[in-house]
Amino acid sequence: GIQVEQSPPDLILQEGANSTLRCNFSDSVNNLQWFHQNPWGQLINLFYIPSGTKQNGRLSATTVATERYSLLYISSSQTTDSGVYFCAVKGGSQGNLIFGKGTKLSVKP
Amino acid sequence: KAGVTQTPRYLIKTRGQQVTLSCSPISGHRSVSWYQQTPGQGLQFLFEYFSETQRNKGNFPGRFSGRQFSNSRSEMNVSTLELGDSALYLCASSFGQGAGTEAFFGQGTRLTVV
Numbered sequence: 001g002i003q004v005e006q007s008p009p010d011l012i013l014q015e016g017a018n019s020t021l022r023c024n025f026s027d028s029v030n031n032l033q034w035f036h037q038n039p040w041g042q043l044i045n046l047f048y049i050p051s052g053t054k055q056n057g058r059l060s061a062t063t064v065a066t067e068r069y070s071l072l073y074i075s076s077s078q079t080t081d082s083g084v085y086f087c088a089v090k091g092g093s094q095g096n097l098i099f100g101k102g103t104k105l106s107v108k109p
Numbered sequence: 110k111a112g113v114t115q116t117p118r119y120l121i122k123t124r125g126q127q128v129t130l131s132c133s134p135i136s137g138h139r140s141v142s143w144y145q146q147t148p149g150q151g152l153q154f155l156f157e158y159f160s161e162t163q164r165n166k167g168n169f170p171g172r173f174s175g176r177q178f179s180n181s182r183s184e185m186n187v188s189t190l191e192l193g194d195s196a197l198y199l200c201a202s203s204f205g206q207g208a209g210t211e212a213f214f215g216q217g218t219r220l221t222v223v
Contacts, residue, residue, distance in 0.1 A: 030209055031209060031210070031211075033211065033212065035214070040216060040217075041146075041197050041199075041216065041217040041219065042214060042215070042216040042217060043199065043201075043214040045211070045213060045214075048211040050209075086152065088152075088212075090209075094165060095140065095142065095157045095159070095164055095165050095206050096142055096154040096157055096165055096167070097142070097144075097152075097154070097201070097212060098154070099144075099151060099152040101151050102151070
C-alpha cells in the first residue's frame with residue numbers, strides 16, 4: 001500500500017515565524033488532504049489538494065503529484081496554530097485515507 | 110449545515126464488555142468511514158460504508174464491526190473489549206465513494222477500557 005511520510009516530526013517556533021511542513025508519498029494519489037488536529041482530537045480540514053497550489057489566509061499548500069510530495073506553509077505563526085498537522089492520501093480506487101504520523105507544531109509566545 | 114456528529118464523546122468501559130459508537134454524516138453525504146487513533150499506531154482505517162454496504166475494511170479483528178442505515182448514519186461495534194482498544198475513534202463523511210472526494214471528520218469518541 002501507499003506509504004506516507006511527514007517531516008519534521010516535531011517543530012518548535014517562536015510566534016511570528018514561518019514554517020514548512022512536508023509530506024512525501026510512495027505512489028501516485030488522486031486525493032490529498034491536510035488536517036490540523038485540535039486539542040480535543042477533531043481533525044480540521046485545511047486543504048483538499050491532490051495537485052496544484054491553494055492559499056487560505058496565512059496558510060498555503062502545494063502538491064507536486066508527479067514528484068510525490070506536498071508542502072504546507074504556515075506564515076506569521078500564532079500560538080493557536082499549535083497542534084498536530086496530518087497529511088492523508090488516497091490512491092487508486094480506494095476510499096480510505098492513509099495518514100502520515102503527523103508533525104507536532106508548538107508555537108511559543 | 111451541520112457537521113459530522115459522533116456520540117458519545119467519551120466512554121469508559123470494562124474489559125470484556127461491548128460498545129456501540131454512532132456517527133451521523135453531513136446531510137447529503139452517503140459515505141462514512143471509521144478510523145482508530147492511538148499514540149502507538151497513529152490513525153488507522155477501520156471500515157468504509159456507502160449506501161448501507163461495507164465497501165472497504167482495514168486490518169482489524171472481527172470484534173470490530175459496523176453498519177450503515179438507510180439515512181446514512183453509521184454505527185460501529187466493538188465486542189469483548191480489550192485494554193488495547195482504548196483509543197480515539199473518528200468518523201469521516203464524504204459525498205461520494207472512492208478516491209476523489211473530500212472527507213470531513215467528526216469530533217471523535219474517546220473510549221477508555223479499564
